[in-house]
Amino acid sequence: MHSQDPPRLIDFHSHYYDEGWLPLPTPQGSSSIARAWPLLTNIDAQLAAMDVAGIDAKVISAPASTIVSPVEQLPMVLMERINDQIAELVARYPQRLLGLATIDAFQGKAAAREVVRAIKELHLSGICIDCSQGGHYLNAPQVRPVFETASELDITIFIHPVSPSGLTERLAHIGHTGTLLARGTENAASILTLLRSGILDKYPRLKVVLPMIGVAALIFAGIAEQEYIHDDGWKGSAPAIARKNLYIDTMGFDLPTLRFVLDLLGPEHLLIGSDWPIMPITTRRRVDELLANLNLTEAQKAAVLSGNTERLLTPGAN
Known part of the structure; x- marks a missing residue:
């Protein structure tokens, strides 16, 4: 890249689904998934839309709960097939795509073996896991x-939200925002169990990314300082320290919310991420306009646009 060229824009939070993985009826109606389906299942159409929007590259993820229900385990043979195909797509478009392995983390040692295969043999860049499954966090x-x-492989984990039974239905009357609220609440609750458990002290190299809809985890980690002080079951480091292992993608692109994350964690913990094509595509122009209003240096803008993602998805770079 020449010095005058602008930094690349990489969308960390972007999805793909192959209809051959687990054939499902094509979604109908006006739901977000129905509207997204033609793009979600067509990688060439995604790349063409990215060209128009000025997005240089995207990180592919296919969360398990988008393929089976959030109370079911993903069959191991299907997990392997998904990861094989993601690796094939990344190899086909190495300048445009990075890949996260789909991992059903609630399958224990079998899931861990697939992590090793996906990273060591398929050369994927990290893993995507669901925040919960069947009531387990x-x-x-x-x-x-x-x-x-x-931790041993020094790779990044994307913690993806799921739609929790009960709360999702209760908030459905708010529309798509209500669904996002339910999913974000489940995501934040599970992240809090992770912070509270002491796991991040046991494995301090863990790097955990969550979408902006789960940002309440950061708020309640701060509120939990009193719980930590009074030793009410909080293990390991103080909540405000433990949350430093967290990284947030910009899903929603709301300026005050971005300022909150930057103030709390710093620009090295913020990644461009959209949940596209489930959510509408965000253009390079809009991203640049947002960053221009955040009082960042040029180096910090470059880090948010792509540098942080490249660092997180390069084992050993941290």
Whole structure:
């Protein structure tokens, strides 16, 4: 890259689904998934839309709960097939795509073995896991082997939200925002169990990314300082210290919310991420306009645009 060229824009939070993985009826109606389906299942159409929007590259993830229900385990043979195909797509478009392995972390040692295969043999850049499954959160013992393996391999974990039973239905009357609120609440609750468990002290190299809809985890980690002081079951480092292992993607692109994350964690912990094509695509122009209003240096802007993602997805770079 020449010095006058602008830094690349990499979308950390972006999805792909192959209809051959687990054939499902094409979604109908006006839901976000129905609207996204033609793009979600067509990588060439995604790349063309990225060209128009000025997005240089994207990180592919296919969370398990988008393929099976959030109370089901993803069959191991299907997990392997998904990761094989993600690796093939990344190899086909090496300048445009990075890949996160789909891992059902609640399958314990079997899931950890797939992490090793995905990173060592398929050369994927990190892993994507669901925040919960069937009422179990990230502090569940069966998840520990995946955290241990991720720490040993020095890779990043994307903690993706799921739609919790009960709360999702109760908030459905708010529309798509209500669904996001339910998913973000589940994501934040599970992240809090992770912070509270002491796992991040046991594996201090863990790097955990969550979408902006789970940002309440940061707020309640601060509120939990009193719980920590009074030793009410909080293990390991103080909440305000433990949350430093967290990274946030910009899903939603709301300026005051971005300022909150920057103030709390700093620009090295903020990544461009959109949840596209489930959410509408965000253009390079809009991203640049937002960053221009955040009082960042040019180096910090470059880090948020792509440098942080490149660092997190390069094992040993931290």
